[in-house]
Amino acid sequence: MLDESALVPPSVMALALWAAEYYLCGPGQTIEAALPAGRTAGFRTVRRFEISESGRAALEGAGGSRQARRLGRRQVTALGALAAASRGLDQAALVELGVPTATLRRLEALDLVRVSRRQVSRISAVPLSGSPRREVTLTAEQAAAVDRLTTTLSEHRFGVALLHGVTGSGKTEVYLRLALETQRAGRRVLVLVPEIGLTPASVTAFRAVFGERVAIQHSGLSPGERHDQWHRIRSGDVDVVVGTRSAVFAPLDDLGLVIVDEEHDASYKQEETPRYHGRDLAVVRGQHESALVVLGSATPSLESYQQALRGRYDLVRLATRVTGHGLSAVRIVDMKVELAECAEVTALSRALAEGIEDRLARREQAIVLLNRRGYAPVVFCRQCEASAECPNCSVSLTAHRGHGRVRCHYCGYARALPTRCPSCSGEFLELAGVGTERLEAEVRQRCPGARVARMDRDTMARRGAAAALLAEFGRGDIDVLVGTQMIAKGHDFPRVTLVGVVAADGGLGIGDFRAAERTFQLLTQVAGRAGRGERPGETIVQTLYPDHYSIRHACRQDYEGFYQEEIAFRQAMRYPPSLALVNLVVRGRTEGEAMRDGAVLARALRDRTRSGWVLGPAPAALGRLKGEHRVQILAKGDHRVRLRSAVESTLADHPRLVRRVTVDVDPVSVR
Numbered sequence: 164m165l166d167e168s169a170l171v172p173p174s175v176m177a178l179a180l181w182a183a184e185y186y187l188c189g190p191g192q193t194i195e196a197a198l199p200a201g202r203t204a205g206f207r208t209v210r211r212f213e214i215s216e217s218g219r220a221a222l223e224g225a226g227g228s229r230q231a232r233r234l235g236r237r238q239v240t241a242l243g244a245l246a247a248a249s250r251g252l253d254q255a256a257l258v259e260l261g262v263p264t265a266t267l268r269r270l271e272a273l274d275l276v277r278v279s280r281r282q283v284s285r286i287s288a289v290p291l292s293g294s295p296r297r298e299v300t301l302t303a304e305q306a307a308a309v310d311r312l313t314t315t316l317s318e319h320r321f322g323v324a325l326l327h328g329v330t331g332s333g334k335t336e337v338y339l340r341l342a343l344e345t346q347r348a349g350r351r352v353l354v355l356v357p358e359i360g361l362t363p364a365s366v367t368a369f370r371a372v373f374g375e376r377v378a379i380q381h382s383g384l385s386p387g388e389r390h391d392q393w394h395r396i397r398s399g400d401v402d403v404v405v406g407t408r409s410a411v412f413a414p415l416d417d418l419g420l421v422i423v424d425e426e427h428d429a430s431y432k433q434e435e436t437p438r439y440h441g442r443d444l445a446v447v448r449g450q451h452e453s454a455l456v457v458l459g460s461a462t463p464s465l466e467s468y469q470q471a472l473r474g475r476y477d478l479v480r481l482a483t484r485v486t487g488h489g490l491s492a493v494r495i496v497d498m499k500v501e502l503a504e505c506a507e508v509t510a511l512s513r514a515l516a517e518g519i520e521d522r523l524a525r526r527e528q529a530i531v532l533l534n535r536r537g538y539a540p541v542v543f544c545r546q547c548e549a550s551a552e553c554p555n556c557s558v559s560l561t562a563h564r565g566h567g568r569v570r571c572h573y574c575g576y577a578r579a580l581p582t583r584c585p586s587c588s589g590e591f592l593e594l595a596g597v598g599t600e601r602l603e604a605e606v607r608q609r610c611p612g613a614r615v616a617r618m619d620r621d622t623m624a625r626r627g628a629a630a631a632l633l634a635e636f637g638r639g640d641i642d643v644l645v646g647t648q649m650i651a652k653g654h655d656f657p658r659v660t661l662v663g664v665v666a667a668d669g670g671l672g673i674g675d676f677r678a679a680e681r682t683f684q685l686l687t688q689v690a691g692r693a694g695r696g697e698r699p700g701e702t703i704v705q706t707l708y709p710d711h712y713s714i715r716h717a718c719r720q721d722y723e724g725f726y727q728e729e730i731a732f733r734q735a736m737r738y739p740p741s742l743a744l745v746n747l748v749v750r751g752r753t754e755g756e757a758m759r760d761g762a763v764l765a766r767a768l769r770d771r772t773r774s775g776w777v778l779g780p781a782p783a784a785l786g787r788l789k790g791e792h793r794v795q796i797l798a799k800g801d802h803r804v805r806l807r808s809a810v811e812s813t814l815a816d817h818p819r820l821v822r823r824v825t826v827d828v829d830p831v832s833v834r
């Protein structure tokens with residue numbers, strides 16, 4: 164532990180300490196994140212065998228009659244193979260030839276072989292893209308963006324740029340040019356991406372340009388592989404690290420450029436202690452190391468856009484697609500009208516079903532988004548009106564028909580899909596509502612002949628499954644891809660000309676101040692998957708609330724309009740980014756207990772926060788989770804540093820409560 168922490172570059176150690184202070188957690192927890200990943204795995208070595216002089220003599224003698232008795236058949240096999248291998252053989256190779264390890268030990272004891280240890284790398288190669296990198300000529304907008312950012316880059320000082328580029332505007336190409344420029348100047352590049360499995364294209368792009376000089380870091384790697392990658396980065400063998408949020412602690416020296424792709428993505432926030440935000444730490448790291456930080460998105464977070472409008476970030480826009488085509492046309496289907504006009508209630512509107520049929524006829528592809536997995540979100544008794552609830556959490560259990568089970572999506576609780584109501588034993592259970600599993604079944608039924616696949620956490624549990632499915636879709640072996648927000652990420656499939664969104668308003672009722680922002684981002688991003696090739700795209704949005712501002716603005720792909728309306732709401736309701744927010748969740752065995760502790764904490768906080776507001780305690784939107792009752796306190800303040808230190812000293816005064824309180828500074832989700 165001691166010597167390994169000495170290996171961590173001082174700049175990364177400083178970042179970890181900064182994060183501990185800012186996010187109000189112990190430095191041990193953030194330093195842990197900065198230490199060599201998978202370090203318990205250590206280096207892997209294998210035993211390597213070479214034949215010795217006496218081994219050779221024994222082998223030559225083995226042909227003759229006197230020595231022959233001394234060597235067994237397997238010993239002869241081993242020595243024969245070793246005599247033929249000029250640089251020796253690994254133990255595994257000999258075992259494969261039918262030589263047991265006992266025989267090898269015996270040869271070693273007889274000094275007939277020499278044994279050494281060889282360090283082997285566990286880094287599995289990321290396949291290079293099939294075709295070599297295509298040289299593209301930058302569009303005028305891209306060239307202008309690269310020029311402007313290269314100038315900043317050459318000044319070797321800290322700066323943040325927000326690259327606001329519509330979907331399909333070619334942001335990746337801008338990142339690549341800046342990264343090459345940085346490498347030319349002898350400095351290094353850190354690239355953060357939301358989820359590697361879902362965005363294999365950006366990894367492939369960096370790999371195609373930088374080859375062996377790229378390291379890929381994400382949680383899907385084995386501990387051994389992470390360990391080896393860490394040391395490879397540390398030793399200076401790589402110029403570019405591409406990784407998910409934890410890669411913000413990658414042990415690179417001479418950092419010149421930090422890129423945060425899809426900077427608005429919620430997966431940059433770690434939802435367990437230490438609750439840091441990868442994007443925000445990336446900016447801090449850039450500041451510590453005098454690097455240029457580029458935040459890229461088609462739908463920037465309100466936080467970043469506000470900074471840009473205030474002039475703290477350089478706002479660089481890419482307003483058009485590289486193909487020169489417009490964004491896809493969006494059609495709204497009001498499901499209230501649809502339900503009134505149709506005898507049968509279905510998840511797919513007539514327009515969407517016809518749209519899919521059209522694409523099939525034209526050999527084009529479609530994507531259908533529904534951000535809810537499972538077959539049906541509620542199992543409901545028509546007799547007593549009870550629904551199946553999780554015994555540990557205050558949520559209903561989701562039916563998964565394929566597995567014949569109901570499941571809690573928060574704690575993992577599962578049991579067999581009931582055939583009778585658990586409360587009244589009634590026989591008329593209804594699977595109410597639609598999840599992706601049911602939607603997939605409906606698409607198959609309404610569009611026979613279509614090759615349909617589903618992409619959600621249930622079908623993508625296996626490592627590499629997402630990348631494999633995306634590759635299949637890319638080859639055109641799938642016609643319709645149904646899925647959750649996983650399918651909305653930055654994919655680039657030129658043959659997709661239709662995007663359907665089912666229950667576009669599904670995320671609006673979840674009691675979170677970011678609900679509208681998330682809905683806007685999701686709809687804009689998924690609409691951006693259509694019409695990226697030569698043929699124009701179309702998006703069909705099904706909703707019960709066609710007039711909600713997040714849906715209206717997303718349908719017009721009007722980021723600015725959405726921002727203005729949303730920032731006004733945040734200001735009026737005193738939510739970030741108009742002020743700083745700390746979310747404290749107090750857990751207890753009973754609600755009463757949690758409320759009592761919460762009241763103590765809230766009172767103490769009020770005494771200390773003169774220039775702020777403390778709301779609560781109030782039962783959290785997710786009132787019970789994993790068997791514990793949850794009560795929430797929201798502390799708000801105009802002055803970020805003062806607010807944080809008020810929370811810090813309040814907690815220090817209540818050591819008894821600290822264990823039961825989760826502190827989230829700059830929360831992304833406040834359920």
Ligand code: ADP
Nearest residue numbers: 299300301302330331332333334335336485655
């Ligand atoms: P974004 O991330 O902004 O949505 P991408 O970076 O995925 O867009 O680029 C969209 C597509 O355009 C990709 O297939 C990319 O290879 C291609 N592309 C990018 N820049 C150019 C260019 N200057 N000329 C031609 N094609 C380009």
Ligand code: ZN
Nearest residue numbers: 553556571574
């Ligand atoms: Zn549960």
